[in-house]
Amino acid sequence: MENITQLEGLILSRQQRDTAIGIELIFWIKTEQGPCQIVLTGQRAVFLIKQDDLQETQDIFSAKGLVFDELRLLPLMTFGQQKVVAIYSQSLKSSRRLEHALTDHGIAIFEADIKVIDRYLMERFIFGSVKVTGEIIKHGAYYTCHNPKISPAKNSASLVTVSLDIECSPEQVLYSIGLTLPDESQSCVIMVGEPQPCDNVNILWVKDELSLLLALQKWFQQHDPDIIIGWAVVNFDMRLLAERAKYHHLKLCLGRDNQALQWYAHQDNSGQGSLKLAGRVVLDGIEQLKNSSRHFESYSLESVSQSLFSEGKLITEENSKFVDKGLEIKYQYEHTPLKLAAYNLQDCLLVARIFEHAQLIEYAIQRAELTGLALDRRGASVAAFTNLYLPLLHRSGYIAPNIGDVEAQHSPGGFVMDSKPGLYDWVLVLDFKSLYPSIIRTFKIDPLGMIEGLKEPETQSIAGFRGARFSRTEHHLPNILDGLSLARESAKKANNQPFQHAIKIIMNSMYGVLGSAGCRFHDTRLASSITLRGHQIMIETGEFIEKLGYQVIYGDTDSTFVWLEGCQKLGDANEIGKMLEQRINLHWQQKLAEEFQLPSLLEIEYETCFSQFFMPTLRGSESGSKKRYAGLKTTEQGNEIIFKGLESVRSDWTELARLFQETLFEKVFAKQSVTQFIIETVSQLKAGQLDTQLVYHKRLRRRLDAYVKNVPPQVRAARFADAQNIKLGRPLRYQRQGRIAYLITINGPEPIEYVSSSIDYQHYIDKQLKPIADAILPFLPEGDNFDSLVSQQMPLF
Secondary structure, three states: OOEEEEEEEEEEEEEEEEEOOEEEEEEEEEEOOEEEEEEEEEEOEEEEEEHHHHHHHHHHHHHHOOOOOEEEEEEEEOOOOOEEEEEEEOOHHHHHHHHHHHHHOOOOEEOOOOOHHHHHHHOOOOOOEEEEEEEEEEEOOEEEEEOOEEEEOOOOOOOOEEEEEEEEOOOOOEEEEEEEOOOHHHOEEEEEOOOOOOOOOOEEEEOOHHHHHHHHHHHHHHHOOOEEEEOOHHHHHHHHHHHHHHHOOOOOOOOHHHOOOEEEEEOOEEEEEEEEOOOOEEEEHHHHHHHOOOOOOOOOHHHHHHHHHOOOOOOOOOOOOOOOHHHHHHHHHHHOHHHHHHHHHHHHHHHHHHHHHHOHHHHHHHHHHHHOOOOOOOOOHHHHHHHHHHHHHHHOOEOOOOOOOOOOOOOOOOOEOOOOOEEEEEEEEEEEOOHHHHHHHHHOOOHHHHHHHOOOOOOOOEEOOOOOEEOOOOOOHHHHHHHHHHHHHHHHHOOOHHHHHHHHHHHHHHHHHHOOOOOOOOOHHHHHHHHHHHHHHHHHHHHHHHHOOOEEEEEEOOEEEEEOOOOOOHHHHHHHHHHHHHHHHHHHHHHHHHHOOOOOOOOEEEEEEEEEEEEOEOOOOOOEOOOOEEEEEEEOOEEEEEEEOOHHHOOOOOHHHHHHHHHHHHHHHOOOOOHHHHHHHHHHHHOOOOHHHOOEEEEEEEEHHHOOOOOOHHHHHHHHHHHHHHHOOOOOOOOEEEEEEEEEEOOEEEEHHHOOOOEOHHHHHHHHHHHHHHHHHHHOOOOOOHHHHHHHHHHHO
16 A cells, blocks of 8 residues: 655545534545545634624523534634634534524624635635645545645646536437547547447447446546536536436446535526536536636537637537427437437537637636635636635734625726717727726725724825725735736746736736625725726826827727827837837826825836727717727738727627628728618618528527516517427427527517518618618718618619
């Protein structure tokens, strides 16, 4: 038996549970030597109360016969400067009883929502990876260690990843399971059915569904993956595997140490759930893309893979015999199972390619290493902030407030200037680099810093907004951001894209957390001291630029748009951009040193040059719009048209609108007449030549029966579709959210699969072409509007 005394590895799974001798914490980590299970016994749950409530608390516990393990006076205070007492319990269950007894009597408790296992890690500053020191024993393919010393570490172990996808009947009976590994020669499809020869897919044939599940269990034991990836893999694939195993009374042991897969439905949504799988982590592609702030028009596997690789599923709506996907899968299984196996495996491969291309596993690891969040944790900016901030706050002598201790109040949003609409030559964009994090770092904006700053003389503290003042020396958030900023610069030098991306998202989330009523540190004075300082900086920067003789035509959060009237060429524009960058940065350095005695961490960058730029008006108004523009971005390498907030980049407009707007602006920026193009487009539309471009694709964000008063076109189309499905005996497709494709016909919206009426071309003229054309026409030599242009010219065709 091989014994060692130290290992380092990445935390894959974590679990806490009550035992007879206290709370037990179980971690599985992946090390260079292999997987290791860490068991910590005899842990205790803890929450805090104010010392002033101690006597009443003891009376309540005594009256109710409630038992605790220990009461301990702590050298900590609330933000209200009240001393606190810690109440320890031997079990999670008993701690919850104590908490409920106190809250029922109106006694405030603090930090009760922090899990024992999360507190254990954060108070030791263990984020993502851990060093284990103790007696470590080898058991077959993995190690175990009981009650070791653990400390922070950095992950360096290689991880085995499997991409998993299942296919099933409309009744959700399993047909097959696809499994791919980086070594594709080991990839396979486990399929129920009579064996058939197949050259292009490695198929393991089994006789029935139970045999399928047992074969999957054996595959996991043989290949022992660390990470399972898939598409909707938690709430579909893993859920269905758990349900089918339960149906067969099978303990489906897919976890390490022969642990069973367990899936728990959420109380508020039975279609969503949580997974317990010891020693492995399951990463859903959709959630990981959203975590890493990657946005797509649709998060379907087909849409994302087509967007990234121009490659997609083997069975699509276009080549299916059936409109309903479930019926198509059933048909393929019954008639061409080899084709279904190839389809199953292709889905696995597409998911693996997306994860590799977007570096999603690397991103998840870096996020865990930076914040301590579990690898599979969704979103959780507030939890990340708590992990980073709370241990430091405790060491400064304070405990965290509760959500709601400070009344939630609205804080102003980012600065947005009223734009000056028009069609311009040569517009520069200057961006403040990470403006909100820079404001926090420069002006020392911080929850602890505000508590301490309000106690200090005004001459010593830094003024914020809405009555806030901040300590120059007592704070943590600016230091956290300083560290993240240095780490980001190191990641840039090392060209570590996932690390850079993770740091950027975490840094930018800090303001949002302080402005969120769901955060225990929420205070409008904190959030307002960030956004209103941003307003001040943007307004003063604009005034400074105009004093230098240039006109600011728009400003948005951290970006300033400057018109270089009379500029003739790119070289001159670049010189002016660099000059403005240097002058503005010097201005803020001098101003902050003189007025605040602070070093400036504000940094503006010359970001973009548009040789042609269009800022539209608000529809039906002469006022300039906000967050909507188009420009011809010009560099030494060439030109590119950029659209922001306009129809061509909005998913709720048709392909007709996108192509029309793109071509229209190509002509505008090339200083060509657009009259002929507009007339020809209308003519082609009416002649039915553009019908394939007229489909709307929209998301149903609620259950279909939840739309009562306001029934938008996509809901009408979905109801029409499912009414037809009922008539034809087909499964209902749209009752529980989803996406629908439809056309507007003379009889209203109709789903693409059941269009029976003529297309309403006038709708597309009025609602898709006209708004786009009318936005730009008043600024062109034509000087006309869409209606008059079309009405004058159409008789000629």
